[in-house]
Amino acid sequence: MAILKTDKILLSHGSGGKASHELISELFLPAFDNPFLNQLNDQALLEVGDLRIAYTTDSYVIDPIFFPGGDIGKLSVYGTINDLAMCGATPLYISAGFIIEEGFSIDELRKVVYSMKQASDLTGVKIVTGDTKVVNKGHADKIFINTSGFGLVDKDVNISVNRAKVGDKIIISGSIGDHGIAVLSKREGLYFDSPIESDCAPLSDLVKEMLSVTKCIHCLRDPTRGGLATTLNEIAQQSGVGIMIEETKIPIKEAVKAACEFLGYDPLYVANEGKLVAVVPEEYSLEIVSKMRDNKYAVDAQIIGEVVSEPKRVILKTSIGSVRIVDMLSGELLPRIC
Numbered sequence: 001m002a003i004l005k006t007d008k009i010l011l012s013h014g015s016g017g018k019a020s021h022e023l024i025s026e027l028f029l030p031a032f033d034n035p036f037l038n039q040l041n042d043q044a045l046l047e048v049g050d051l052r053i054a055y056t057t058d059s060y061v062i063d064p065i066f067f068p069g070g071d072i073g074k075l076s077v078y079g080t081i082n083d084l085a086m087c088g089a090t091p092l093y094i095s096a097g098f099i100i101e102e103g104f105s106i107d108e109l110r111k112v113v114y115s116m117k118q119a120s121d122l123t124g125v126k127i128v129t130g131d132t133k134v135v136n137k138g139h140a141d142k143i144f145i146n147t148s149g150f151g152l153v154d155k156d157v158n159i160s161v162n163r164a165k166v167g168d169k170i171i172i173s174g175s176i177g178d179h180g181i182a183v184l185s186k187r188e189g190l191y192f193d194s195p196i197e198s199d200c201a202p203l204s205d206l207v208k209e210m211l212s213v214t215k216c217i218h219c220l221r222d223p224t225r226g227g228l229a230t231t232l233n234e235i236a237q238q239s240g241v242g243i244m245i246e247e248t249k250i251p252i253k254e255a256v257k258a259a260c261e262f263l264g265y266d267p268l269y270v271a272n273e274g275k276l277v278a279v280v281p282e283e284y285s286l287e288i289v290s291k292m293r294d295n296k297y298a299v300d301a302q303i304i305g306e307v308v309s310e311p312k313r314v315i316l317k318t319s320i321g322s323v324r325i326v327d328m329l330s331g332e333l334l335p336r337i338c
Contacts, residue, residue, distance in 0.1 A: 010332070016225025017269075017329025040238060041161050042083040042221070045153060052155060054089035056080060057148040063336040065112065065142055067186040069178075069197030072145055073115035075273060075338060078202045079224070080149040081125055085204040086220040086276065088159045088211055089151035091123070096130040097146040102137040112143065123202045125149070156215050163218040164239035168307040169285035171278040173206065173298040174199070175251040176228050180270035180334050181259045194255035201274030206295045210278065213288050219279035222272070224338055226329040229268040231277050232314045233328040245305030245326070246317045268316075269329050271337045279307065 004026055012019035029038065036044040043056035058079055065072040077094060084091040096116065100109065120127050178199040185196060203222065210217060219239070223231035228250070236243045252267050260267045274297060280288055285303055292301035308315075314326040 011335045012332040014225075014335065015329055015332045017230055017331070017333075019331070020225075021328065039160060039162065040234070042086050043089070045087055052153040053150055054084050054087050054153050055148070055150045056083040057146065058083060059144060059146045060338060061141070061144050061336050062183065062338050063141060064183070064186050065108070067198055068182045068195065070200035070273070071112060071115050072143065073112035074119045075200055076145045076147045077116050077119035077123070077125070077127070078200055079273065079338065080147040081123055082203045082222045082273075082276075084149050084151040085202075085207045086159070086222055087153060088157035088207060088217070088220070089153045089204075090208070091125045091149055091151040091204050093126055093128045094120070094147055094149040096127050098130070098132045099140055099144040099146075100132065100134050101140040101142055102134055104142050109143065112145075119202070123204065154215070157211065157217075159217055159220050161219055161221060161235055162238040164235050164241050164243075164279045164307045165218060165281070166241060166307050166309045167282055168218055168279045169282050169303050170232070170243060170245060170305040170307065171280060171285065171289060171292070172228065172250065172302055172304050173203070173276045173278070173292060174274075174300040175253045175256065176223070176272055176275060177252060177256040177260060177267035177270035179273040180227070180265075180337055181256050183271075183337055184263070184334055185259070190259075192255055192259055194253075196253070196255050196259065199272055199274035201297045203274065203276055203297060206276070206292065206298055209291050209295055210288050213291050214280075214284045216284065217278060217280050217288075219277075221277045223275060223277055224271050224273060227267070227269040227271055227333075228277065229266075229314065229326045230329045232326070235277070235279060236312060236314055239307075240312065242308040242310055242312045243305060243314045244308050244317065245314070247319045249302055249304045251300045251302055265333065268326060269333050271334065273338065282306075
């Protein structure tokens with residue numbers, strides 16, 4: 001078995017970046033080796049009889065639990081729905097497990113639970129089973145939520161992180177960095193002239209609308225931890241291709257851009273919770289973008305680049321005409337962002 005570079009878990013192992021990928025590739029994958037897990041998608045695609053079932057799980061430890069545009073409850077439901085949607089699944093059911101710290105406010109728990117109910121009602125994805133555990137005060141931070149979900153995938157849909165083809169276009173569904181900066185501003189008590197809210201949103205209907213244009217979508221990914229940069233690196237590595245993107249085409253709200261400049265962050269690495277990256281054949285790209293812009297969660301959808309054969313890296317054409325390598329997130333940019 002490969003040797004990890006550290007003998008203790010660090011915050012960076014939960015960043016979604018290089019350290020996370022090292023932990024997965026050198027510990028979890030060798031231990032749990034199987035063809036479903038080895039695909040490294042956000043969900044497993046399982047065939048049971050005549051059904052194609054997408055199954056996913058996630059845990060939410062965000063701090064603070066209430067933030068501009070959302071809360072840990074809403075985030076847990078939408079995050080699970082989005083992971084299922086990224087393989088073209090129709091999400092159906094979710095489980096919810098709560099780990100609650102002794103002394104946590106019942107009023108705040110009620111707000112979290114009813115936020116989950118609203119998210120469930122809005123999407124029609126039911127929370128059908130769950131579990132509750134309480135740990136001693138000081139042994140958790142308020143509340144952690146684990147969710148699992150499953151949905152059904154049509155037989156003619158084949159979306160996976162390893163299917164990007166040279167010549168494909170790269171689409172982002174909207175502005176990046178909103179979630180990370182919204183959470184950070186609440187956590188650190190920062191105030192900006194233009195309020196910044198999380199983009200936390202369900203994307204399953206958007207994906208369904210995209211698939212109505214063509215079933216030939218190659219990759220879908222929601223750029224959460226590690227941001228757009230890390231997501232594009234995952235696609236490039238798993239597909240064995242290069243990706244070229246253009247800085248001037250990446251939508252970023254002015255308030256987010258200003259906040260990132262002030263704080264010293266690169267918005268390419270800041271987390272999102274209501275955006276998707278799509279890799280699609282060029283011949284369908286303009287029609288897909290047009291269809292996406294009819295959806296309220298993708299009015300700013302934009303083609304930002306294309307898949308290339310070489311170099312097998314993510315390359316950014318900057319606004320001044322130069323190029324630079326965009327690597328996977330290294331270290332921990334914003335811990336406990338989801």
